Amino acid sequence: MGDRAGEGVTLTLLGDLVYGxxxxxxxxxxxxxxxxxxxxxxxxxxxxxxxxxLGALAYRQGRTDxxxxxxxxxxxxxxxxxxxxxxxxxxSNLGGLAYEQGRAEEAARYYEQELAIAREMGDRYGEAxxxxxxxxxxxxxxxxxxxxxxxxxxxxxYTDLGLQEDMQDEVEALAQVARTRSGASAEGHTSxxxxxxxxxxxxxxxxxxxTEPPSPPGDTGGGPEPVGARAKKRRRWWPFVRRE
Numbered sequence: 001m002g003d004r005a006g007e008g009v010t011l012t013l014l015g016d017l018v019y020g021x022x023x024x025x026x027x028x029x030x031x032x033x034x035x036x037x038x039x040x041x042x043x044x045x046x047x048x049x050x051x052x053x054l055g056a057l058a059y060r061q062g063r064t065d066x067x068x069x070x071x072x073x074x075x076x077x078x079x080x081x082x083x084x085x086x087x088x089x090x091x092s093n094l095g096g097l098a099y100e101q102g103r104a105e106e107a108a109r110y111y112e113q114e115l116a117i118a119r120e121m122g123d124r125y126g127e128a129x130x131x132x133x134x135x136x137x138x139x140x141x142x143x144x145x146x147x148x149x150x151x152x153x154x155x156x157x158y159t160d161l162g163l164q165e166d167m168q169d170e171v172e173a174l175a176q177v178a179r180t181r182s183g184a185s186a187e188g189h190t191s192x193x194x195x196x197x198x199x200x201x202x203x204x205x206x207x208x209x210x211t212e213p214p215s216p217p218g219d220t221g222g223g224p225e226p227v228g229a230r231a232k233k234r235r236r237w238w239p240f241v242r243r244e
Contacts, residue, residue, distance in 0.1 A: 008037035012050065019057070028057050048077035048086055055093065068097050088117040092130075099137065108137045128157035132170070139177055144184075148177050 015030030031054050038047040055070035071093050078086035095110030111134050118126040135150035155170035 004037050005041045005043065008034045008041065008043070008046070011037065012053075015053070024057055024061055028054065028061075031057065044077055045081050045083060045086075048074045048081065048083065048090075051077065052086075052090060052093070059097070064097060064101060068094065071097065084117055084120065088114050088121070091117070095133070104137050104141060108134055111137075124157050124161060125163075128154040128161075128166070131157075132173070135173065139173075139180070144177055144181050148174060151177065 011030045011034035015027045015034065018030065019027035031050055035047065035050045035054065038050055051070045051074035055067045055074060058064070058070060059067035071090050075087065075090040075094065078084075078090055091110045091114040095107045095114065098104075098110060099107035111130055115127060115130045115134070118130055131150045131154040135147040135154065137147075138144075138150065139147035151170050151173045155167060155174070158166040158170060
């Protein structure tokens, strides 16, 4: 009865509104109602976006297992409907969650998949930033050669794009790798992974999920800015992606 799809959109906007006011429990309630309606009317694409919203809220509320569960469901749907941009978003979020929970190798696998999509999309800046994240994980795990290679590839892209500040970041990261390698050599560990993980030159995404409220309904800014690989790199792609 009635316009159920429109009701779902209205509930989504109400969720956005109360989230912007810091009322996360109410936002979750609205989003869950919207999700039920979207499933009822068979809007799979928007269902995936709503699951991503719920994952973001669960993360903010400290429910990381629920955040991962919602985001994994969102990933499955983005792949089902062929939403490569949405798939990239959820892969980044899952990578951030995995890294924060201490599952570094799993995080790297998510980032590698995200990297493939960034290359497919021709996003060279995104490609370089993702490689920076992967490199930071590799160096933290003592994989200095792999980390150095990814930092150099990232530096090459930033150089091509003429991004001086980003270039300097990668130069500093490479210098830290050299210092770590030199320190390991001095201790007689030249052929072994250090007993303690090397300190990453800069940390990868600790979470790709938002810490700020979404933009008001109708704002074209794309929602909150998730924490990027570096604090100054806040990417505006996700989550809280709304219907156009």
